[in-house]
Amino acid sequence: xxxxxxxxxxxxxxxxALVLLRCNYSSSVPPYLFWYVQYPNQGLQLxxxxxxxxxxxxxxxxxxxxxxxxxxxxxxTKPSAHMSDAAEYFCAVTGGSEKLVFGKGTxxxxxx
Amino acid sequence: DGGITQSPKYLFRKEGQNxxxxxxxxxxxxxxxxxxxxxxxxxxLIYYSQIVNDFQKGDIxxxxxxxxxxxxxxxxxxxxxxxxxxxxxxxxxxxLAGVQETQYFGPGTRxxxx
Numbered sequence: 001x002x003x004x005x006x007x008x009x010x011x012x013x014x015x016x017a018l019v020l021l022r023c024n025y026s027s028s029v030p031p032y033l034f035w036y037v038q039y040p041n042q043g044l045q046l047x048x049x050x051x052x053x054x055x056x057x058x059x060x061x062x063x064x065x066x067x068x069x070x071x072x073x074x075x076x077t078k079p080s081a082h083m084s085d086a087a088e089y090f091c092a093v094t095g096g097s098e099k100l101v102f103g104k105g106t107x108x109x110x111x112x
Numbered sequence: 113d114g115g116i117t118q119s120p121k122y123l124f125r126k127e128g129q130n131x132x133x134x135x136x137x138x139x140x141x142x143x144x145x146x147x148x149x150x151x152x153x154x155x156x157l158i159y160y161s162q163i164v165n166d167f168q169k170g171d172i173x174x175x176x177x178x179x180x181x182x183x184x185x186x187x188x189x190x191x192x193x194x195x196x197x198x199x200x201x202x203x204x205x206x207x208l209a210g211v212q213e214t215q216y217f218g219p220g221t222r223x224x225x226x
Contacts, residue, residue: 009152032212043116043202043217044155051212090154094211098162099170100145102154 002027002093006103014111019078021106023065023091026072033074034092034100035065044090050074061085086110114139116218118203123223125190125197133188133221135203141216143209144186148172149200149220158201161186162209190223198225 007022025031032051036044048059055067065076074091091103116137125131137144143162147155157170161180175194180186186205190197201221206213 034214036217041200041220041222043118043219044204045217046214049212049214096211098143098209098211098213099157099160100215102156104152104154 002031002095002097002101004091004093004101004103006089006091006106008106009104010107010109012109012111013081015083016080019063019076019081019085019108021076021089021091021108023074023076023103024072025074025091025093027093027095029095031093031095033065033067034094035059035063035074035076036090036092037061038088038090038105040087047076047089081108081110083110083112116203116205116216118201118218118221120221121219123221124226125223126226128192130189130191131223133190133201133203133223135186135188135218137184137186137203137205137216137218139205139207139216140183141205141207142183143206143213144180145204145206145215146170146176146178146186146188147202147204149202155202158188160209197223199223 003026005024034049035047050067058064119134145160146158159178161167177189203218204215206215
């Protein structure tokens with residue numbers, strides 16, 4: 001069975017600072033990994049996904065994530081935070097089954 | 113514009129009442145999903161359907177029921193057996209049910225108990 005752990009339920013950064021949201025996964029088979037963003041009272045929007053084509057995945061809004069098999073990690077980064085990045089971010093994994101397993105989410109606050 | 117619509121945006125349930133949440137997609141996707149979201153809990157899968165007239169239980173199916181009579185529609189009924197229904201409900205769809213398929217989400221329905 002797959003599982004996802006997102007370290008830090010809340011992360012706070014200053015505008016213009018690096019954003020780093022951590023995600024570690026567990027999977028007995030090669031995983032497919034996703035990052036989604038959710039703005040308040042809205043649905044989820046896909047930021048990026050890893051499907052084994054390349055370990056560094058670039059997504060929308062300047063976000064990227066690097067798949068590190070040795071560390072079972074798929075951390076999300078953005079070089080410079082913007083106020084509009086304030087939202088909740090979810091990491092998710094599939095692998096042995098088509099079910100998408102989500103982490104508990106990390107709420108990002110961006111301070112002016 | 114293609115997408116997923118959920119209605120209503122807010123829904124109130126009285127004790128002992130069944131309520132139905134609507135989910136419609138015009139993306140021509142085969143697979144559809146229902147998730148429940150509680151604060152700090154992430155998303156949990158209630159039911160999913162890979163094709164018309166077929167559906168499977170997810171991780172928290174008790175107290176819920178679904179139907180898939182049309183490709184574009186996947187309504188969720190929250191029955192009176194669901195004792196703690198207050199949550200944000202999200203519907204999603206994907207082209208196929210597969211491990212690398214992207215799921216696209218609707219805007220959600222917030223269910224509150226009176």
